[in-house]
Amino acid sequence: MRTRAVLGSLFASTAILVMGWQVGDTVLVSQPATMSLAGNDTGTSSLATGSVSGSQTSGESTGSTTGGSSGSTADGSTTDSNGGASDGTYTGSSVNTGFGPVQVAVTISGGEITDVAAVQLTDRDGKSVQISNYAAPILRQEVLDSQSANVSHVSGATYTSAGYLQSLQSALDQAGF
Amino acid sequence: MASPSLAPPPRVNHRRSYARRALRADLLVTLLWASAAAAVALFLASGGAAQFTSAAQIVTSLGIVAGLVGTDFILVMLVLAARIPLIDRTIGHDRAIAVHRSLGKPALYLLLGHGALLLTGYGMSAGINPIAEIGPMWALPDMPLAFGGTGLLIAVVVTSLVAVRRRFSYEGWHLVHLLSYVAVAVALPHQLSVGGVLAEGTAQRVYWIGLYVLAFGAIATFRFVEPVVSSLRHRITVSGVRTIAPGVTSIELTGRDLHKLGASGGQFFIWRFWTGRTWWHSHPISLSAVPTAGSARITVRELGAGSGRISAVPVGTKVSFEGPYGLFSGAARTAPRLAIAAAGIGITPVRALLEHARLAPGEATVLLRASTPEETYLWDEIYDIAAAKGITCYVMVGHRAARGPGWMPADDARRGVTLASVFPDLARSDLYLCGPTAWLDLVEHDAKALGLPDHQIHAERFDW
Numbered sequence: 102m103r104t105r106a107v108l109g110s111l112f113a114s115t116a117i118l119v120m121g122w123q124v125g126d127t128v129l130v131s132q133p134a135t136m137s138l139a140g141n142d143t144g145t146s147s148l149a150t151g152s153v154s155g156s157q158t159s160g161e162s163t164g165s166t167t168g169g170s171s172g173s174t175a176d177g178s179t180t181d182s183n184g185g186a187s188d189g190t191y192t193g194s195s196v197n198t199g200f201g202p203v204q205v206a207v208t209i210s211g212g213e214i215t216d217v218a219a220v221q222l223t224d225r226d227g228k229s230v231q232i233s234n235y236a237a238p239i240l241r242q243e244v245l246d247s248q249s250a251n252v253s254h255v256s257g258a259t260y261t262s263a264g265y266l267q268s269l270q271s272a273l274d275q276a277g278f
Numbered sequence: 279m280a281s282p283s284l285a286p287p288p289r290v291n292h293r294r295s296y297a298r299r300a301l302r303a304d305l306l307v308t309l310l311w312a313s314a315a316a317a318v319a320l321f322l323a324s325g326g327a328a329q330f331t332s333a334a335q336i337v338t339s340l341g342i343v344a345g346l347v348g349t350d351f352i353l354v355m356l357v358l359a360a361r362i363p364l365i366d367r368t369i370g371h372d373r374a375i376a377v378h379r380s381l382g383k384p385a386l387y388l389l390l391g392h393g394a395l396l397l398t399g400y401g402m403s404a405g406i407n408p409i410a411e412i413g414p415m416w417a418l419p420d421m422p423l424a425f426g427g428t429g430l431l432i433a434v435v436v437t438s439l440v441a442v443r444r445r446f447s448y449e450g451w452h453l454v455h456l457l458s459y460v461a462v463a464v465a466l467p468h469q470l471s472v473g474g475v476l477a478e479g480t481a482q483r484v485y486w487i488g489l490y491v492l493a494f495g496a497i498a499t500f501r502f503v504e505p506v507v508s509s510l511r512h513r514i515t516v517s518g519v520r521t522i523a524p525g526v527t528s529i530e531l532t533g534r535d536l537h538k539l540g541a542s543g544g545q546f547f548i549w550r551f552w553t554g555r556t557w558w559h560s561h562p563i564s565l566s567a568v569p570t571a572g573s574a575r576i577t578v579r580e581l582g583a584g585s586g587r588i589s590a591v592p593v594g595t596k597v598s599f600e601g602p603y604g605l606f607s608g609a610a611r612t613a614p615r616l617a618i619a620a621a622g623i624g625i626t627p628v629r630a631l632l633e634h635a636r637l638a639p640g641e642a643t644v645l646l647r648a649s650t651p652e653e654t655y656l657w658d659e660i661y662d663i664a665a666a667k668g669i670t671c672y673v674m675v676g677h678r679a680a681r682g683p684g685w686m687p688a689d690d691a692r693r694g695v696t697l698a699s700v701f702p703d704l705a706r707s708d709l710y711l712c713g714p715t716a717w718l719d720l721v722e723h724d725a726k727a728l729g730l731p732d733h734q735i736h737a738e739r740f741d742w
Contacts (some may be wrong), residue, residue: 105301109308114315121319125327200474228400228472231418235404258403259331 186212186278192220193272196264200229203264207272214248214278217241217269223261232258240265249273292708296612296733302368310354310377313489317346320482324475334402341395342475348388349469351381352431352462353493360496361603370605372738379438386435393428420467430461449558459497466490501600509598512536516551516595517573526623526655527589528566528577531597536569539601542608543568543634544627544710547601549576551591560600561588564627564738566656568634577656579623606710606738608635613708613734616642617701619721621685621713622653624740628712629656632663639668645700646673647686647713672700678717685720697724704728712738 188210195204200223208216217240222233236258243252250270254262321343330336358365358378365374394408401411415421436442437454446454469486470476476483514533522528541547546564550557566577580589606627616637620628625646632644644664648654654675664671676687683691701707709725711718718739725735 106304106307109304110311113308113312117312117315117319118322121316121322122327124319124323125325228418228474231414232403259335 186276189276191272191276193268193270193275195221196267198223198260198264200224200232200260203261203268205265205268205272207269207276207278209276209278214245214273217244219265223264229261233261236261237265244269290611292611292613295609299368299609300733302364306365306368313350313354314347316485317350318343320346320485321475323482324477324480326475334399336399337395337402338399341392341399342473344388344395345392345469345473346475348385348392349462349465350489351385351388352458353489355381355385356459356462356493357496360493360500361600362496362500366603366605367609370610371603372605382435382438386431389428389431393425418468418472420471423464424468424472427461427463427465430457430464434458434461459494462490463494505598505600508539512539514574514597514599516591516593516597518593519589519591521589522577523652523655525580526577527580528575529588529591531574531576532572533574535571536574537571539569539574541565541569541574541602542631543629544607544631545602545604546606546627547576547599547603549588550598551588552596552598553591556587556591559587562603564604564606565602565630566626568630577623577626577629579655604738606712606736607631610710610736611708613706614641615703615707616710617645617704617707618642618710619645619647619700619713620711621647621717622649622740623655624711624713624718624738625656625660627738628710629659629663631710632660632667632669635667637667637669640670642667643670643701643703643707644672646671647717648673648675649677651675683720683724685717685724697721698728704730708734708736710736710738713740715739 186209190206190208192206193204195202197203202221203223204220206218206220207214208218219233219237219241222237223229224233236255239255240252240262244250244266250266250273252266254266321339326339326342330339355378358374358381361371361374369377397408397411397415400415401408404411404414416425434455434457437446437451443451470478470483476486512533512535514531514536516529517532518530520528520530543565546562548560548562550560561578563576563578565574567575578589604627608631616635618628618631628644632642635642644660646654646657646660648657654673657673661671663669674687674690676689678684679686679688679691681688681691683696686695698704701709704725705728709730711721711725718737722735722737726732
């Protein structure tokens, strides 16, 4: 009878672990898929003439204005000094990570990235929020220093970093930066 | 109309009923390990496997898994301590508590490891040492509660270590042990808010909350509600206290519908006698007679201060109870024949067991053991039952032998009596043993030496 209990435990446990593994794999496979530049943009970088949205404030203020939409706003004054990049604030696409969506807005002024503001950061749980708050200022500074989305991930914040830089790249693409 | 007294159980094929019980027991074991595997699977299902990328992530992931499995063990421990009738009927109260105990230390180590690994892992990510990481972690919502829960858990396990427990009274230890409910409960918020595995809207979260509801529901139902309801329903009071030998008292109880208590002969209840001096002690005591519709009887030997006082409770004392519990009954039978050995006050459940059992003449053999003629409690009643049911009785009176098998008197040892000579058909018998631990261990040793498998040995140790 003990043999039966041992074998039963072994098979049941293995089956459960494999199921968990498989579910986890599908989660992982679906993540990179949604991380490709979101296709739900309303047209390509429509140059709105509206005022620059209030995300000019530095730091990682979690702007509540745009929510999940990934439209783009930019101010019309064009100062083409960087391959056609116009001044203004561009909101990147919302990138889904396993820990919640990440979306950033980039401000271009005089052909330079002058600010990156987080519209939304990973917030699935308390630890994610902590990681976001820790990683976002570092990423922002690196982006400002390197003037590109081509910066290394912050260790311990891989998902946040990936989402952040992906969203940033889409914003820069809109800006033609 | 139903018979007013407890009817004997229907004749059953013991081998078949054991096969069913063994299957249930194996399923319970499988369930235990499956729940531990499920805890790991929760982590995997949330994409955890992909996080084994950097040293910090690996440490963090292991910490999360340790927390999930450790908490799962704690919840299983609650379920085992809940005295759920299905579990009691399957493996018995003793085994359930033994498994409960064996999980205690692993659960504590896993949860301490959970804290240490996560502080290290998060510390590595942030580039600070684990001690410094306590600050940021403490600042997260629900984390102070979780730290507090860990402290309580350490207190609970430390007071349960054998060496420490001896310094506590049962009541003191039990009070600290109740804190484990608090410890497990206050750990839940941080699992749901800080931990990513159980995020909102996931099946993992539903499963985990379900586990908590199951464990706490079982405790609330079977440790609190059911005993209170049953005590109120049966309204048991003391109707007589009779000293049957020096230091041994039979307490007669009356109540309503006692044949519907669900008790089998050989089982015990945990009794509480509501007088000013005795209400804070509860006593596990076996029935010494099968309950009738209006009466039941327990027989107790004065050992601790607590049992001494209950032999002096006045007639009319109200009694509350939890039970019936235990597998020292006909439900544990596995083999066609019955062999019983009882020593001292261990006779009480045997008396009820024999009275309740439906036995073919010659099916059962009973060995009664006492150190002195004064300690032959209830033997006259056993003789009556034996005569009525065709049970073979052996008696052994006298102090233990210095040489030979230590569980029998010197005279019998000299005559060459052995377990095999008392129970010639032992291999086809269930051996029920009840008595002091030291004596019982010796008999059990002999039985195993004769090749009797574990499932045919049913032991109830009387240390209280």
